[in-house]
Amino acid sequence: MLKDGFNILFTSCGRRVSLLNSFRQAAEKGGFKAAINGADMRGQECAAGQQSDKAFKVSPVYADSYLDELLEIVRAENINLLVPTIDLDLILLAENRAIFKNAGCTVFVPNLPAVQIARDKRKTLAFLESAGLKCPKIYTLKQALASEAKEFFLKPWDGSASTNTVLASGSDELEFYANKIPKSIIQQFISGQEYTCDIFTSKDNEVKCVVPRKRIAVRAGEVSIGETEYDEDMISQCRLLAEMLRPGLSVLTVQLIKTSAGELYFIEINARFGGGAPLTFKAGADFPLWIMQELSQGISQAPESFQAGLKMYRYDSEIWG
Structure with a gap:
């Protein structure tokens, strides 16, 4: 377990300013010392790089040197928590979890079988069917x-x-x-209201919290207007999904559609934080704090309740360099 605070590195940090700030605020709330660092192919020349304590320029995710570059940063900066923000390096990081562990760093991704199911939509749909959950043909x-x-x-x-x-x-x-x-x-094609559900699971595969978010407006695949909503059936089915997937200490971002008849169709599983995750944090489900508690204390103080009816309106802003 980690006791001396958190040196965190976010990969492909890009525009994830809110996510970085959420971890910074959670560390302060929990009384943890934290250094918030970003790695990106643009280095400091991106919004989140500007908001990082240190920003590092790395090769594109698919480059042969990418993994070695991350490991070099981890060792040089004593990084003890690595958090990916996009899908592209999830399998690579899950496959090499032990190498990072030997360097003193926890890679915050689900276990490899869970990531492989999430990254291949054919496997995702087969898994959903095996779990008895509805999904598109x-x-x-x-x-x-x-x-x-x-x-x-x-x-x-x-x-x-x-x-x-x-x-x-x-x-x-x-x-x-x-x-x-x-x-x-x-x-x-399934017609209905789109939702994203953020799911937090502990290292013992206990489903700690499920927060449904209505996707009211979407831009470039990410929610721009969202609202938390308490839906008992949706929460129950997402719990079943996570219990069967058994991802370990992780966050799952599950996308689904609710039809006008109230039927739930599961579309995708993302094995990382979604772009709209700050809405979940603001509603009282402080995933960043719970991650730090799990890693430092072995258990998280994660209540199941959250604030329903909270709306988020995302917009572009500026950082001056």
């Missing part, structure tokens, strides 16, 4: 063209941040996007 192009349905969602099975995610209407659009989007899967 997956079609081959031939099946989709023969279907009576007129609208389909297409996206890469290993995609991130809604990149190359499209709604195809009619057979011409369907064929065009199926041939255009690399590694595409074709999904049943």
Whole structure:
């Protein structure tokens, strides 16, 4: 367990100013000393880099040198907590967790099997079905063209941040996007209200808290207007999902749709903090504080309750360098 405070490194920190500030505020609230550091391919020349105690320029995630560069920073700066902010390095970090542990650093990602399920949307949907949770059907192009349905969602099975995610209407659009989007899967279109649920699980796989957030408005795949909502059925099903996934100490960001008939369809599992996570923190589910408590004290003081009906309006702001 960690006792001397937290030297934290956020990877691909980019625009995640709110997330970094949330950890800074949580450390102060919990009485922890904390250094908030960022790593990004732009180094200090990004918003979160400007707000970091130290900012480090690293190669793109897919570069062969990326892992060694992170390890060099971890050792040089005595980093004891590494927090990824996007999907692209999750499997790499989960696979190399032991190397970072030997360097005195906890990598805050779920265990490797859970990350592999989350990163491959085909595996995600198979897992959801095995858990008895509703999810959209997956079609081959031939099946989709023969279907009576007129609208389909297409996206890469290993995609991130809604990149190359499209709604195809009619057979011409369907064929065009199926041939255009690399590694595409074709999904049943489900109409309804979109939600994101933030789930916190302890190292013992206990589901500590589930916070549903209504996605009122979305920009570039991230929520721009959101509202917390207490939905007992949604919370119960998300608990079941996390209990079956058994991710260890982690945060899961689960996306789903609630139909007008009240049915819940699970769409995606993200094994990291979502862009709208600060809304969950502000509503009383202080995940950053609970992470620090788990790592320093072996247990988190995590209440199940949160403030429902809290709205968040996100906007662009400026940092002057």
